[in-house]
Amino acid sequence: MTALEDSREQTAVAGGSLGASLSRKEDERLVRGDGRFTDDVEPARVLYMAVARCPYPHARITSVDTSAADRMDGVEHVLDPATLRRLSDPITVLRPVPGAPTLPYYALAQDVATHEGQPVASVVATSRHVAEDAVEALEITYEPLPHVTDVLAALEPDAPVLHPSVLESNLLAANSSGSGDPDARLAEADVVEEGRFRIGRVTALPMETRGVVAQWRPGARELVVHCSTQVPHLVRKQLAESLRLSESDIRTVASDVGGGFGLKLGVFPEDVLACLHAMALRRPVKWSEDRAEHFRASTHARESVHDYRIAAAADGTILAMTDVYATDIGGWNSPFGSAQLSSVVFNGPYRVEDGYTERRVTLTNKTPIGAYRGYGQPEVNFAYERLMDRLARRLDLDPVELRARNMLTPRELPWRNPSGAVYDSGDYEHCLRMAAERIGWAEHRGHSRTPREDGRLVGIGFSSFVERTGYASARFLAKRGSQFGAHESVTLRANRSGGIDVYTGVSSIGQSSETAFAQVVAEVFGTDYDLVRVHAGDTAASPLNTGSFASRTMIAAAGALREAAHALAAKTLRLAAWRLEVAEEDLEIAGSVVRHRRDGDVAATLADLYTVAITGQGIPPEEDPGLEATAHFEPADAAYSFGTAAAAVSVDPETGEFDVERFVMVHDAGTVVNPKIVDGQVRGALAQGFGAALSEELRYDPETGQLINGSMMDYFVPTAADLPSMELLHTEVPSPVTPFGIRGVGEVGTIPPGAAVANAVCDALAEYGVDLDSLPITPETVWRALAAVSEPASPEPAAPDPAGTGPSDQGVEFR
Amino acid sequence: MTETATSHGGTDGEHAPAALVELDTTVNGDAVRTQVPPRLHVADFLRQHLGLTGTHLGCEQGSCGMCTVVVDGEAVKSCLMLACQLDGRSVQTVESLAGDELAPVQQALSDEHGLQCGFCSPGFLMTATALGYQGGCPSRGEIREEIAGVLCRCTGYENVVSAIERWFAEHPQQAGSGGEVRSV
Ligand code: FES
Ligand code: FES
Numbered sequence: 001m002t003a004l005e006d007s008r009e010q011t012a013v014a015g016g017s018l019g020a021s022l023s024r025k026e027d028e029r030l031v032r033g034d035g036r037f038t039d040d041v042e043p044a045r046v047l048y049m050a051v052a053r054c055p056y057p058h059a060r061i062t063s064v065d066t067s068a069a070d071r072m073d074g075v076e077h078v079l080d081p082a083t084l085r086r087l088s089d090p091i092t093v094l095r096p097v098p099g100a101p102t103l104p105y106y107a108l109a110q111d112v113a114t115h116e117g118q119p120v121a122s123v124v125a126t127s128r129h130v131a132e133d134a135v136e137a138l139e140i141t142y143e144p145l146p147h148v149t150d151v152l153a154a155l156e157p158d159a160p161v162l163h164p165s166v167l168e169s170n171l172l173a174a175n176s177s178g179s180g181d182p183d184a185r186l187a188e189a190d191v192v193e194e195g196r197f198r199i200g201r202v203t204a205l206p207m208e209t210r211g212v213v214a215q216w217r218p219g220a221r222e223l224v225v226h227c228s229t230q231v232p233h234l235v236r237k238q239l240a241e242s243l244r245l246s247e248s249d250i251r252t253v254a255s256d257v258g259g260g261f262g263l264k265l266g267v268f269p270e271d272v273l274a275c276l277h278a279m280a281l282r283r284p285v286k287w288s289e290d291r292a293e294h295f296r297a298s299t300h301a302r303e304s305v306h307d308y309r310i311a312a313a314a315d316g317t318i319l320a321m322t323d324v325y326a327t328d329i330g331g332w333n334s335p336f337g338s339a340q341l342s343s344v345v346f347n348g349p350y351r352v353e354d355g356y357t358e359r360r361v362t363l364t365n366k367t368p369i370g371a372y373r374g375y376g377q378p379e380v381n382f383a384y385e386r387l388m389d390r391l392a393r394r395l396d397l398d399p400v401e402l403r404a405r406n407m408l409t410p411r412e413l414p415w416r417n418p419s420g421a422v423y424d425s426g427d428y429e430h431c432l433r434m435a436a437e438r439i440g441w442a443e444h445r446g447h448s449r450t451p452r453e454d455g456r457l458v459g460i461g462f463s464s465f466v467e468r469t470g471y472a473s474a475r476f477l478a479k480r481g482s483q484f485g486a487h488e489s490v491t492l493r494a495n496r497s498g499g500i501d502v503y504t505g506v507s508s509i510g511q512s513s514e515t516a517f518a519q520v521v522a523e524v525f526g527t528d529y530d531l532v533r534v535h536a537g538d539t540a541a542s543p544l545n546t547g548s549f550a551s552r553t554m555i556a557a558a559g560a561l562r563e564a565a566h567a568l569a570a571k572t573l574r575l576a577a578w579r580l581e582v583a584e585e586d587l588e589i590a591g592s593v594v595r596h597r598r599d600g601d602v603a604a605t606l607a608d609l610y611t612v613a614i615t616g617q618g619i620p621p622e623e624d625p626g627l628e629a630t631a632h633f634e635p636a637d638a639a640y641s642f643g644t645a646a647a648a649v650s651v652d653p654e655t656g657e658f659d660v661e662r663f664v665m666v667h668d669a670g671t672v673v674n675p676k677i678v679d680g681q682v683r684g685a686l687a688q689g690f691g692a693a694l695s696e697e698l699r700y701d702p703e704t705g706q707l708i709n710g711s712m713m714d715y716f717v718p719t720a721a722d723l724p725s726m727e728l729l730h731t732e733v734p735s736p737v738t739p740f741g742i743r744g745v746g747e748v749g750t751i752p753p754g755a756a757v758a759n760a761v762c763d764a765l766a767e768y769g770v771d772l773d774s775l776p777i778t779p780e781t782v783w784r785a786l787a788a789v790s791e792p793a794s795p796e797p798a799a800p801d802p803a804g805t806g807p808s809d810q811g812v813e814f815r
Numbered sequence: 816m817t818e819t820a821t822s823h824g825g826t827d828g829e830h831a832p833a834a835l836v837e838l839d840t841t842v843n844g845d846a847v848r849t850q851v852p853p854r855l856h857v858a859d860f861l862r863q864h865l866g867l868t869g870t871h872l873g874c875e876q877g878s879c880g881m882c883t884v885v886v887d888g889e890a891v892k893s894c895l896m897l898a899c900q901l902d903g904r905s906v907q908t909v910e911s912l913a914g915d916e917l918a919p920v921q922q923a924l925s926d927e928h929g930l931q932c933g934f935c936s937p938g939f940l941m942t943a944t945a946l947g948y949q950g951g952c953p954s955r956g957e958i959r960e961e962i963a964g965v966l967c968r969c970t971g972y973e974n975v976v977s978a979i980e981r982w983f984a985e986h987p988q989q990a991g992s993g994g995e996v997r998s999v
Contacts (some may be wrong), residue, residue, distance in 0.1 A: 033869015
């Protein structure tokens with residue numbers, strides 16, 4: 001920490017904006033209650049939409065009679081599945097699962113609905129209440145079909161098939177990757193530690209639900225869509241495709257977005273519906289999602305079952321690692337479903353030359369899976385870090401030393417893992433040692449395992465990780481059929497007041513991009529932070545870009561901002577040199593003026609110079625008028641963040657009740673643009689990681705197929721009173737593959753809490769031989785694990801293994 | 816006023832225009848006399864009838880705290896209270912806090928980076944405001960308990976707690992003595 005703080009202060013002093021904890025551009029409007037979230041947009045003569053949803057997990061829609069609703073006072077328009085099909089095309093998948101066939105995902109269920117909450121019809125009326133009453137008046141008849149909610153059961157031969165016209169089973173796609181000869185290494189290893197790990201289903205749950213306001217001017221062929229999204233330009237593309245319009249006809253605007261976390265990536269059925277209603281009625285149509293809808297009809301995340309193996313020599317050296325897993329995608333393939341990074345970083349920070357993964361993307365009758373902060377990485381971290389602790393126990397090694405022995409060293413990097421991911425740089429062991437020291441591992445190891453005075457047992461657990469941030473290039477994305485690039489684009493435009501306007505398609509979702517973008521521009525250009533204003537999220541004003549996800553925004557945008565700011569600064573200096581009749585090299589931009597480096601009296605204000613450029617009056621004959629630059633930047637490769645977390649817990653061995661008493665997070669985000677923002681991102685993601693680790697789980701009744709806890713009263717996200725205080729420590733190893741050496745920082749906190757806490761609880765209960773293999777970890781799961789070790793374990797059914805290459809399920813071996 | 820109410824349409828406007836209820840209340844220091852549908856909740860009244868969109872909705876079930884406002888000095892979840900229950904009472908929303916400058920509690924929230932997307936901020940600011948009216952100087956643990964009714968999915972709360980703690984430390988007179996409601 002001290003090293004970092006020193007370096008941060010130096011950066012701040014030397015460079016100006018970059019590296020300083022400047023106050024955020026976004027804050028003033030938000031703390032005044034003057035933000036503009038989608039539900040705050042209220043055009044004149046607006047109408048309100050409500051949506052009828054399938055109440056069953058799987059049902060044939062035998063009839064939709066809208067006549068009673070049509071006749072109701074205040075009802076303006078109704079869409080049924082047949083009309084919808086005539087007017088629109090299916091929603092496109094932006095990040096397809098390689099090898100997956102296309103499922104025809106229409107905005108209203110055609111013939112069969114495959115999850116509870118899927119839209120079946122929609123109504124627009126003069127008030128939300130009338131619209132909702134009209135939904136009640138729709139006569140929709142369903143024929144319930146057999147359903148399957150368990151991801152492994154869905155792969156059984158007798159499971160009901162969700163999309164029989166496209167697929168013969170519920171296996172949407174199977175993908176494998178790997179290198180070396182893991183099977184040979186497994187055969188010759190001294191020990192093989194293996195296990196099955198279940199990751200619970202959670203949801204991102206942004207505090208602002210989804211929403212859309214659509215306005216259509218037919219004469220102008222102009223559809224203006226305000227929506228709560230992370231990717232306005234991608235929404236525009238998807239809407240054009242579904243609505244059979246040209247992109248030229250559509251403008252999407254995301255003003256303030258009340259949290260995204262991956263959930264708000266792309267078009268949802270309700271967006272298409274609101275647009276179709278608005279186009280039919282020629283009046284604005286608004287839909288504000290209620291929380292019950294959000295729980296059933298947005299997207300969920302994480303649910304998967306991993307069969308992991310680590311083969312090792314007696315000294316703990318890892319010889320091979322494999323993961324064969326079934327990952328749930330729910331009833332449809334949402335634009336970013338399902339999580340695709342489990343395979344990419346399955347070996348974590350460890351040297352694994354021989355290894356493979358096999359992913360089985362599986363359809364179930366549940367809400368579609370979408371992207372969620374971490375995108376597959378927390379899932380595998382839980383599994384490999386639990387196995388590392390088991391391996392340490394089995395070989396009687398210190399788990400910290402076992403980790404250190406197998407971590408890639410700075411000299412070995414860059415290094416290509418069996419999935420083809422190139423880890424760029426870093427000192428993984430340094431973070432591990434810092435975490436061990438901070439949490440007091442040596443003292444803890446030295447102590448006897450007797451209960452504390454209060455009768456509780458204490459334990460410490462670690463989780464080491466790498467995180468992929470950014471994308472590995474457009475080439476990488478093209479191979480996977482992704483419909484977006486790896487770059488960011490920005491436009492910088494000087495104005496006559498002496499300011500610089502930055503236009504970006506990156507919407508403001510809480511990630512502080514307005515602030516960070518302004519910092520980079522101020523730094524590179526040399527002007528004041530206050531003179532830079534960022535205009536975000538409007539496709540009519542911003543260059544075509546990618547969007548805010550995958551911890552990629554800053555990595556890619558920093559390059560574009562730097563390039564555009566350089567171009568603008570160069571021209572500004574040329575104009576100044578000509579007007580002041582001095583050499584360009586003798587001039588510098590400082591705050592709001594350009595001045596001579598040695599003679600402060602020779603100076604011109606930026607406002608004057610910008611005006612000269614904008615009017616073209618008084619510029620050198622060889623120059624074009626105007627002062628504007630657009631730049632596009634694609635980073636050379638993805639950058640891998642890394643670190644280690646440590647949890648200290650106390651457990652009541654009678655009840656399984658436990659407390660996380662301390663949590664240390666050591667993390668490297670490369671060069672830090674704004675320390676306050678980086679800390680905030682890590683803390684926020686840790687809170688979500690703790691939710692998924694300890695209290696959040698969407699549960700379905702296997703009999704009815706219905707979501708049991710789909711409300712904020714029953715689904716427990718952490719409150720201020722629930723979280724332990726987090727001790728954050730950073731290292732700062734610049735990435736060689738990104739501008740300024742930045743690594744992404746948005747998602748990393750979601751990764752380690754589950755494994756660190758589980759390892760700590762298992763450490764506390766080591767004498768009992770307790771083992772945890774699922775998330776979330778609750779007092780009940782701990783109590784059950786305690787009960788299980790005093791009883792003979794009942795064998796679990798074997799994993800379905802359609803490809804026939806998976807590991808046998810031999811259960812868990814204890815020392 | 817009936818016309819204005821129904822043109823907003825949002826929740827309970829045109830459905831039962833005959834059954835409007837008289838309402839005489841004070842909002843951010845200004846007297847408001849109007850008629851409202853009996854089922855209209857305070858959050859929709861503020862947002863749709865008065866255009867005070869700083870009060871947000873996250874669940875309409877009393878679980879998330881996004882809609883927290885101050886009624887007669889107490890923090891109230893405005894999605895759980897009917898507009899007609901405001902009769903004779905005084906309500907304060909986030910829009911009342913700042914003048915030309917941010918109020919100290921807002922400044923503290925920004926300085927401590929206690930907001931990211933900012934959707935929850937009005938809820939925390941109004942909860943803190945009500946806490947300030949109670950006086951005293953709460954500990955970090957007490958602050959955590961007091962604000963536990965407002966959820967935040969972005970910050971992990973630590974900086975929100977620090978902001979409120981700092982506000983109490985730096986402005987004991989405002990935080991402690993039930994400062995005045997400024998007129999908007
Ligand atoms: S909207 Fe009122 S508590 Fe959630
Ligand atoms: S800042 Fe986004 S919910 Fe709190």
